[in-house]
Amino acid sequence: MNKHEKIIDLLPFYASGTLSANEQTHVKQHLSACEECKAELELWQGLSQVIHSDYESQTAPPYVLSQALESIQSQPVRTNFFVKAWQIIRSQVPLVKKEIWPASLLILVLGFVVTLIADRLAFIYAVAPLVSAAGLAFIYGQEHDPAYELTLSTPISQIQILAARSALVFGYNFVIVTLLSGGLTVQYPADLVLPLMLEWIAPMTFLSTLGLCLSIFSNSGNAIFVSYLLWLGKYLLLTSDLQALLGQTGVLFLSFWQNPAALYFVSACLLLLLFVFVQRSSKLSQQLN
């Protein structure tokens, strides 16, 4: 694009006075030597006059604003995402089975004590995923929820309820284990505790998700049985001759447990599957009602 073409593009804005001082100078200089651009500018200036003479600024009728404000006031109050999430989580506290809280705490504290007495640091990190998986296997569904009918009729979506309860129970266990890990650093060096703790988060996430999924697709008993079997299988493979028997399958199984990325990925897939399932079931039950 040569200078003349560039100036032609700027002429309407020169006529309307919206060019920068620098652009205006360039256009002015060009206009003094270009008859074609002068003629074009006159067209734009003439058009600008016509538009200004024809168009009169209108005042919006006052009822437009008042009706808009009425509509706004009739809308539900906007709440911040975190505030809303916190409100949903809080609302679910009384609806989660009350036994979960002391039972999880007791088992984890026992695990902590055994860890210290037996001097086996890894022990608590072997117990914690099982506690979390069991907790999540008992948080949702008709058979566990005395207020299931109530939750179905609330305006909160079933996915939000499920997510809130999962976060609540998982977070509870996570906080306890983290605090206990802090306690372990009194006896063990922190650089020994920290790697173990980081290793523990991925399997705990996976087993919790699996427990939750199976409890909804099947039932809580099966959820706990399968989760525990898989977790124990890992230790059996590590400590017995079972690995030689299973061959390549055993190697794959162990490498899955030792790969946090794979554990998180499978957990995410399971959660997605679960949310789709709950969403569909929720719609179906609403239709039936």
Added chain:
Amino acid sequence: MPMLEIALGKMTEQHIDDAHLLRLISKGDEAALVTLHERYGGQLYSYALRILKDHHVADDVLQDSLLVIWQKAGTFRKEGSVRAWLFSIVHNKAMKTFRGRASSPLDETALETIPSEFETEESKLSQERSSLLRAGLDGLSVEHRTVLELVFYQGMTMKEVAQVCNVPVGTVKSRLNYAKNGLKGSLSRAGMTMEDLE
């Protein structure tokens, strides 16, 4: 307490810039929406009216646009101007309504309700020349007319026009070029040239 800020005069209207008003709106401050409407309501309403040529429909478009502003104020990014952002909302609503109504016959009585300063401005251009340009303008599509109006009446830059119409800057240039050729055609059909405008 953004509403209080305005009410107590801690921040006078002049001190609250447009972007800050949008931030207050995003936090649920109705007083900020009223202030924004006081600043731009007339311009936005006039713009919708020019596209739709019907007061009642323009009322609805502005009302819907105010609701969108209320809901989306938090999504405004500082890269563009607030004014262009507001116009883009009204533009989208008005164009959608215009296209929906394109098949239905135009309300001629509604057109008559749009006031004009035709007579007072006639001294500046001869009636024949301005009529030709006006006819050329009316012969353009709504997309081309709106670009001309945003440039000449609303005094927007090329970038702002592109933002309002949600098109690339190149499209703004090509629409202006197309409009110019259309107007030249109207003049030449009447045996006039651009020099006759002088």
